[in-house]
Amino acid sequence: MGVQRIDVSATTTAPAALVHALLRDGASWPTWSPIGSFELESPGPDGGESVGAVRVFRTGRVTSRERIAEVVPDRRFSYTLVSGLATKDYRADIDLTEGPGGTTVRWHSSFRAKVPGLGGVYRRSLTSFIRQCVDGLAAHATAQAEAHPRP
Known part of the structure; x- marks a missing residue:
């Protein structure tokens, strides 16, 4: 069973600190x-919600449990899947790179399918889901930054 990889990026005008704060706050994710x-x-x-915390997210009939694996303030937020999907060794790293025009959010993950031959199906489905997450995060962070500009 091969390792499947997902790599999705978006850019927001918001500072990395604001984006990182949204990632750390699980209650903001449904927003x-x-x-x-x-x-x-x-x-x-x-x-x-520090390293080692277990967060539960529900989307429709899917309930996933995720453990925060790594936190680098304003630069990285990582988690591993504890349960909820037909995958093994799922890990996502969300890297933030702040530049003059804002922050690039790179959400990349890897996993292996529990069912042989279905890795590509899971990868396509998860890529679409993660694309919605990244785009939503970037748009929400931009709106937050515009509503509360830095001095």
């Missing part, structure tokens, strides 16, 4: 993504 609801199942050892 800017196709996700229906959020619940913090268990906080990380440092409290709240």
Whole structure:
């Protein structure tokens, strides 16, 4: 079973700190993504949505449990899938690169399909879902930055 990879990017005029804050706040995800609801199942050892925290997202009939794997302030937010999809070894890294025109959001993930031969099907479906997440995050961050401009 081969490793499947997804790599989606978008740019927002918002600063990286604002984008990172949205990623860290699971409760904001239903606002800017196709996700229906959020619940913090268990906080990380440092409290709240820190590394090790398990977050539950529901979208339609799908419930996924994700563990925060890495947090680099204003630069990276990573998570692994605990349960909910027919994948193994799922990890997503969301990298933020701030430049003069704003922040580029690069959401890249990899996984293996639990069912042989279905990796491409899962990759296409997840790519579409992640594209909606990235585009929604970029648009929402832009709107937030415009509503509350930096001095």
